[in-house]
Amino acid sequence: MMSPDTTPPDFSASLSHRLADLDYSDLMLWPDGRGFLRHVVGYEGPVVPVPAEYLPDVERLQVFIKSQTREREFFLTYDQVPYRVARIDTVNGAGYFLRRPKFPVPALDTLGLAPAMVEALRALGRHSGMVLMAGATGSGKTTTIYSLLTELVTQRGDIAVAVEDPPEIPAQGQYGEHSKGLWYQIDAASVGGFEVAMIAAMRYNPRFILLGEIRSPKVANEAIRAAVNGHLVLATIHGSSLPGAIMALQQIAAAATGSIDLARSILADGLTAVIHQSLEKDPDHPGKRVLKADMLCLGNEHGLRTKIRSGKLEQLSTDIEAQRMRIARGLLPTEL
DSSP: OOOOBOOOTTTTTTOSSOGGGSOOSEEEEOTTSOEEEESOTTSSSSEEEOOGGGHHHHHHHHHHHHHHOOOSEEEEEETTEEEEEEEEEETTEEEEEEEOOOSSOOOGGGSSOOHHHHHHHHHGGGSOEEEEEEEOTTSSHHHHHHHHHHHHHHHHOEEEEEEESSOSSOOOEEESGGGOEEEEEEEGGGGTSHHHHHHHHHTTOOSEEEEEEOOSHHHHHHHHHHHHTTOEEEEEEEOSSHHHHHHHHHHHHHHHHSOHHHHHHHHHHHEEEEEEEEEEEOTTSTTOEEEEEEEEEOTTOHHHHHHHHTTOGGGHHHHHHHHHHHHHTTOOSSOO
């Protein structure tokens, strides 16, 4: 689980400029003590030195980090902001790379997705299957999938379980009016591995399952199995396009099943929707990035599922463009 905020009381209260007040994606702490920010709103350039007025907070943060752990990767919360921290051993000594997630988790309809796409994602809460979120590293996949699950468990209630290695954002708790929704988070690494974590997750009989990033055949196998057994599974994967994401999952699933044909067949039955997104520079606002996304909903489109089952992913381009045009007109991509 995410570590609690262990910042000493009033640790940053005396500072007039706090890192928590800036909007940025990453913080790099160099071995010599210098700090750099990445994608900080209001500043030109993808990477900028930490402004001088924020350096006292950077110095305190570095002291805090070094007091916490000697592990190579870990999570911490500083000044009520969660970070995923990686220690990087360079030729000049150890530095740290801190990824800052969007927290609190933003509402789904504030991310920049097209209104029809938001409506379609909300409608998927009525279904089972797998919703696959694809994109490059740093494209905001985790934010989108957390926003979606927050929306579903708040509006529809029931039980959600996130199995991650490790959880990236503190989200466990009660959701919705009268706590009608419960969200549990399980750290796969801390309970003995992914298979053990999935066994634990299924004891809750969850309606929604978040599986983090699919990188191994074992994770892919569990994700697909849950998707075809009546759960709505939300997962992320690296992919350069919608067909590329399906291809990536197909290859990982084939390694799990031992058969490419079986993997294609299971995916054709289990996939509900695939979203590919990227974060692109906003030319009008320095440091700010805007979300660009495409979506392919399978719904009751038997032709789409046939193309996946037969491995003809190159033929999906026509369907993708047709759904893109419907979304642009404010319509659902397909009947849901």
